[in-house]
């Protein structure tokens with residue numbers, strides 16, 4: 001069931017304090033359909049003064065939202081989930097047009113977004129503290145309190161889904177939010193904020209400001225009245241945000257991508273492994289932090305696995321997201337440039353293109369699903385996040401080399417092992433330096449499971465109940481039960 005489509009407007013303002021408002025200087029930019037290279041709508045380029053208005057609106061809304069009873073907060077958030085579900089087709093179409101992804105992948109993202117609201121809604125009245133036994137003379141307990149204003153800076157690969165991933169737990173915990181979607185894909189966030197208002201979220205509790213990293217993102221992450229920052233994007237931008245946040249001692253939760261190993265042993269079901277890996281690298285045209293970027297394969301089965309991977313990749317149907325092909329275009333011209341540069345780099349470093357490697361001779365930012373063999377782990381195509389449909393295949397001789405290669409990388413987001421040997425699977429799960437490990441599958445993290453990186457892949461965890469650690473701070477309360485006025489010293 002879904003409601004009729006809301007047409008895309010020609011021009012979008014900012015959503016601040018429950019209203020559409022124009023920016024201080026009225027500057028706008030186009031958001032573009034990556035399958036046609038044609039503008040979809042004009043969007044506002046927020047400046048520091050606009051960001052300040054949004055932060056002040058969130059701050060003003062905070063005390064009331066914080067003090068709204070948890071069950072009422074939960075009901076409102078649950079209603080958002082229902083509205084997102086009811087508007088699934090509309091939101092998926094909007095996302096597919098703005099971001100490029102195949103419509104069925106966009107539908108799955110929207111389902112996931114609805115699930116975030118439903119999942120976290122149920123936790124609203126269960127965010128309990130603890131009672132601490134310190135003896136008979138004091139009652140000691142903890143409460144978990146919201147930070148205040150949560151800044152959400154989201155990327156362009158899963159715009160609606162990541163809006164929900166951050167906003168749902170932030171609001172459930174009693175924070176108010178300012179969301180800055182990526183400049184390439186702002187439309188779904190601008191629609192979601194309307195649905196949130198329809199669900200009963202009070203004015204100012206969610207504000208959406210569109211614009212560029214500089215100045216809008218920077219103004220948000222360096223704002224002294226922002227109390228916590230959640231960012232998903234590149235390592236370089238994450239570093240910049242962390243430095244900006246440092247000036248105000250603002251805590252950050254960072255999800256910064258990966259270069260994730262998929263390790264395949266000869267005892268694996270090779271057809272299943274090839275199937276998982278192709279899905280895991282070509283879904284969303286490879287623009288997925290947790291993609292299977294680096295296949296590490298035992299040399300005995302190297303050729304057989306490559307053959308299967310090539311069969312899968314070369315049968316991919318690539319086209320506009322609205323036709324619901326296997327793979328859509330890259331999300332922007334800039335990303336197409338970046339991916340084609342990496343393919344060129346791979347060629348120059350003497351890796352072999354087993355399949356793909358070309359852009360499509362048509363309008364739109366299309367590149368073929370690409371598999372590189374003869375890759376060495378120290379090559380840039382094996383070490384750097386390409387964020388495109390480019391798979392690198394590296395052979396290994398034995399399990400210790402497999403583990404060494406898997407961990408020989410700055411990133412540590414996810415990793416996968418394909419084997420039928422249970423103890424080997426568990427040994428690898430213990431030793432892989434990654435926040436999430438998949439055994440004989442990929443993308444095993446749901447709304448309920450914590451997700452986040454080791455090493456340069458980030459700080460903190462999103463999803464699951466652990467996400468609340470980014471949105472709640474602990475207060476310990478000590479109550480004297482004696483008539484005594486002294487005795488306790490600091491550090492005792």
Ligand code: ADP
Pocket residue numbers: 153154155156180181182183211212213214216217218219221232233234235237238240241
């Ligand atoms: P990309 O993957 O294209 O490099 P980024 O990681 O730079 O993307 O961008 C992800 C999000 O971070 C976007 O919303 C973008 O506008 C925002 N952003 C970019 N630069 C900054 C910055 N210096 N400060 C805050 N936000 C930024």
